[in-house]
Amino acid sequence: MSRLVPLEKEVQRAVVKLCRSVGCIVKSTSQARASKVALGLPDLLVFCPNQSAFFFFEVKRPGGKQSAEQAAFERLAVQSGIPYGIGGVGGMLLSLKHVARLGLVVPPGAVLPGDRVSLPGPQG
Numbered sequence: 001m002s003r004l005v006p007l008e009k010e011v012q013r014a015v016v017k018l019c020r021s022v023g024c025i026v027k028s029t030s031q032a033r034a035s036k037v038a039l040g041l042p043d044l045l046v047f048c049p050n051q052s053a054f055f056f057f058e059v060k061r062p063g064g065k066q067s068a069e070q071a072a073f074e075r076l077a078v079q080s081g082i083p084y085g086i087g088g089v090g091g092m093l094l095s096l097k098h099v100a101r102l103g104l105v106v107p108p109g110a111v112l113p114g115d116r117v118s119l120p121g122p123q124g
Contacts (some may be wrong), residue, residue, distance in 0.1 A: 005062050011088045012043060012059040018092050021101055024048040030059070040069030042077075042084065048100040055083035055099045055117075057092065062112050078118045087115030 012030065019026045030043040042056040052096045054063050058070055066074070066086060077084045085095030090111035098117050 007058055008061045009056065011061045014089050015044070015057070015059055015092045018089055019044075019046055020098070022048075022096060022100070022104075023050050024096070024100065025077040033052065039065065040071075042070070044071065046085075046095070048096075048102075051100040051102065055085055055095055057085040057095060058087075060087050060091075060114055062088065062114070064114065074118060078120050082119045083117060083119050084099035085117040087114060091115035 003107040012028075015120045016019060016028075025047040027045040027047070028043060029038075029041050029045065042058040044057040044059065046055050046057050048054070056073075058066065058074070060066070074084045074086070083095065083099040085091050085099070088096075090106070091114070093104055093106045093110055094115060096102050097106060
């Protein structure tokens, strides 16, 4: 029987590929097993030098849930002026559109439940 929901590492590969295709540089903080060294630290640091943009991104497979530590880190990041995206390819498309202002068109159906970006300021 085939698996319907992709593994998180498969989602992460697709997200990183998307970022690189638009000229962004991605640094991964994800670990094969939980180390408990930096609870809540997002999986990816995304640098878009051509747009002078930076944001954190937490990769989640469809149906994946954010931990309490990850939610706390998201609040801290946004309160500190750093955008924070979460989800899969849809969440990354939203992040690239709203943070890096790449003018991307987000296709219908690309954004799944849980895909989102939190922005600093009044709109965050």
